[in-house]
Amino acid sequence: MPSALRWTLLALCLVSLVLQKTDAQFREWCIADEQTPDEELQKALDWACGKGGADCSKIQVNQPCYHPNTIKDHASYAFNNYYQKFKNKGATCYFNSVAIITDLDPSHNSCKFESVP
Secondary structure, X not given: XXXXXXXXXXXXXXXXXXXXXXXXXXXXXXXXXXXXXXXXXXXXXXXXXXOOOOOOHHHOOOOOOOOOXXXXXXXXXXXXXXXXXXXXXXXXXXXXXXXXXXXXXXXEOOEOOOOOO
8 A cells, every 4th residue: 555545544544533522522611710819700700690690509508519618619600600501602701801711620529510512
């Protein structure tokens, strides 16, 4: 088999492997930037849970995402909920520059962070 044909077949095999990845391998979450002061996170959290329309019921007392009870953790949940709910309608993970995208699932214990393809 000629060398060029071998390289072409090898390249096609590699491309087909990449294309076979599942949606789960391309998931992303929107979380609070750890370097942001709590005051700025609180403002963005208030917006996300208010006018933004995020479902913040799971970060209330006695709910699965209440602990750890920190502004950063509650903001991460609210930012992600908003982002997943509205990203297919054009929403971003910006929140006045206090949030970032991650490909590491931030879920912990019984607190599950949603990820919509």
